[in-house]
Amino acid sequence: MTIKDKFLRDNNGHIQPYGGQLKNLQVKEESHKESLIKLASHEHKCSERNACDIELLIVGAFSPLEGFMNEKDYYSVIKNHRDIRGLLFGLPIVLDTDNEEIQIGDKVLLNYKDQKLALLDVQSKWEPDKSAEGKLCYGTNSLDHPAVKMIFHERGRFYLGGKLYGFELPEREFPCQTPAQVRKSLPSNCDVVAFQCRNPIHRAHYELFTNALKSKNVSENSVVLVHPTCGPTQLDDIPGKIRYLTYKRLSEELTNKKIRWAFLPYSMHMAGPREALQHMIIRRNYGCTHFIIGRDMAGCKSSSTGEDFYGPYDAQNFAEKCTSELGMQIVPSKNLVFTKEKGYITAEEANENEYQIMKLSGTEFRRKLRNGEPIPEWFAFKSVVDVLRES
Secondary structure, three states, X not given: OOHHHHOOEOOOOOEOOOOOOOOOOEOOOHHHHHHHHHOOOEEEXXXXXXXXXXXXHHHOOOOXXXXXXXXXXXXXXXXXXXXXXXXXXXXOOOEEEOOOOOOOOOEEEEEEOOEEEEEEEEEEEEOOXXXXXXXXXXXXXXXXXXXXXXHXXXXXXXXXXXXXXXXXXXXXXXXXXXXXXXXXXXOOOOOEEEEOOOOOOOHHHHHHHHHHOOOOOOOOOXXXXXXXXXXXXXXXXXXXXXXXXXXHHHHHHOOOOOEEEOOEOOOOOOOOHHHHHHHHHHHHHOOOOEEEEOOOOOOOEOOOOOOEOOOOOHHHHHHHHHHHHHOOEEEEOXXXXXXXXXXXXXXXXXXXXXXXXXXXXXXXHHHHXXXXXXXXXXXXXXXXXXXXXXX
8 A cells, every 4th residue: 555545635645634625714804804793792702722722723623613513513522522424523612601691693703812813603502511521521520630620610601603703813922833834844645643742842752753753554754743732731731832932942953854843722621532532633634644642642630539530541542443434543652761771762672671761750850850950861851951940
């Protein structure tokens, strides 16, 4: 099987967007934009998470969606991880509100920090079953899960669905290329392996995504797209702007031509298996054919017991079942460790040869960072450490 035969590709030699067409919801003509704004009977002040979803809808990262999901699609997605048309989605894409006055048929102007982002043509409004949403999407309705807590404590009473008309993208402290822009930067007729992360990239990450290019199901002329999320995550994660600065510094330092960089304005839900699927759909729309899934991808721990909500391979196993239908492939990440004798190798090889494995926990890394203590370069890039200490 040739590279061209592996995936459905467009005329530019890139994998086709999910659903066959990359959606662009941006209203181009200023006069049309002004006429739409005049139709608005309500205004909605968006949260940062809302703004991320609106941006990803406008630019086509959630293709083939043309707006927020309606009630039927919402319940179909939370129960079956697919909408009523049968298209896969890991998580529902909805807009929340406490406004009781908004009715079906109304036009709502969506504002974010004094920006007019979009107009929503409300085609559906309902009170969601948040308990079922938690249990089915996140495997729990416990408030110890950060996304379940967000759903109950941050989201409004109602959800809104309907067609979206985009006006402008949120102004950010870091640039986020659109799927169309990323696709233009990718080589034609080759595999593109996506690496997702939400924290600064350390040496082990670098070894992981460069080693992924050597996987048996990846072609020799492949490239890796390092595509970190820069939107809201867990409360104890490093803020998006600082994460972006570490990525920028590292991208300027590394000279490997097989590495491409872009940044994703996505808000993490820590949904484990469901989020792995959501990330794959988004990355297909950005032109990726493969997706790296590591141990405990998008996982999280209970805030009260410290126990993991998902098993280490739950995301891999769930995503593997969706690859054929989604038209992508996954690259399971190798369990790499650093040894005194051979540097980074697989844990299996290290154990077989009884090499000395070097370890540094996240807690110990953060302590050294705070106290200005030396951090070994086998663990973290000096440039990344410098940014973290400067911030």
